[in-house]
Amino acid sequence: MNRQIDARGMGCPKPVIETKKILDTLKEGSVTTIVDNEVAKENVIKLAQSMAYHVDVREHDGNFYINIYKEDMGKETAMKPINKKDMVLLIASEVMGEGAFELGKVLMKGFIYTLTESQPYPKAILFVNSGVKLTTEGSEVIHYLRQMEGDGVEILSCGTCLDYFNLKNKLLVGGVTNMYTIVEKMNSAKNTVKI
Template sequence: MKHEVDARGMQCPKPVIETKKAIETIGQGTITTIVDNEIAKENVSKLAKSLNYDVDVKEINGDYYVNINKEVLENDFMPKSRASTKDLVIVIGKDSMGDGSEELGKVLIKGYFYTLTELKPYPKAILFINGGVRLTTEGSEVIDHIRTLESEGVEILSCGTCLDYFNLKNKLMVGGVSNMYTIVETMNEAKNTIRI
């Protein structure tokens, strides 16, 4: 079976996510992902290699054709499934990601939340503290992604003190208002916690 993913013009992480969906769709065969930049080519290739599939890349007229051969034969080594993250809690402390460019940080946080909606299993909870509460309130560009996560059972909690500090309590659009006791308790009960 052959499957083609035209990811030209897509921003990170969409080429990888669309390729992963295609890989999961077919039992065996070839997935060809077409990308228009070297970073996307490298990212898609890394995904395939991490799943132990053969990768062949061809450049045609400035576009990269990443051919992934997914063969499933008896006794083949199958990729390891991701560890369960049901006991994972994510703490978001600001409305952008990383340090340096604020503009880039806002692009990265959008990509982060989009990617969270595409990868399963989902985290148990996402806690928003300090400037991170801006992401759960009116005007946030990631509200739809957070709502998707909440609809899938992810607990969404925003710090009440933080909402009050930024005068945003009446503008909360998703999840519930929490307190420091619940935030600490949720973090302590989790097997893994990631801080963004």
């Protein structure tokens, strides 16, 4: 059985996420993902390789056809994901990375969306400095944060930061916290990752 995904025109990380969704439901067979750029091609190939599946790629009219083969071996052939349940994310900016502000916004939106597609979730996401703008009115990621909160992820925004940006009355997801609680959450987690 072959499933096909037309991911042409999709922005990062959607081609990878859509391919993974199909692979996760497929017991055996193959998936062909069609992409129209080198970055998407390389990302889908890396996904397949990380799951220990055979991959071949052909190019036609500027499009890449990535064939991923999944065999039923009586057990899972994919590598088990790293358990990240005991992890806290500290998001300290409304953008990801340094440099172009608009690019940073796009990257952060993609990162938050990708979190919703990766399980298990972190146990808490802490927002400080301009990161609190992601949890307040006008944020493009409220839907994703609410989804994770509904699934048990603790979403907390720094009260001092909300006050600084005059956003305390515009908080749309999660709760307000203080620096003591932020440090406590970070210290009690096995892993803390700052974004």
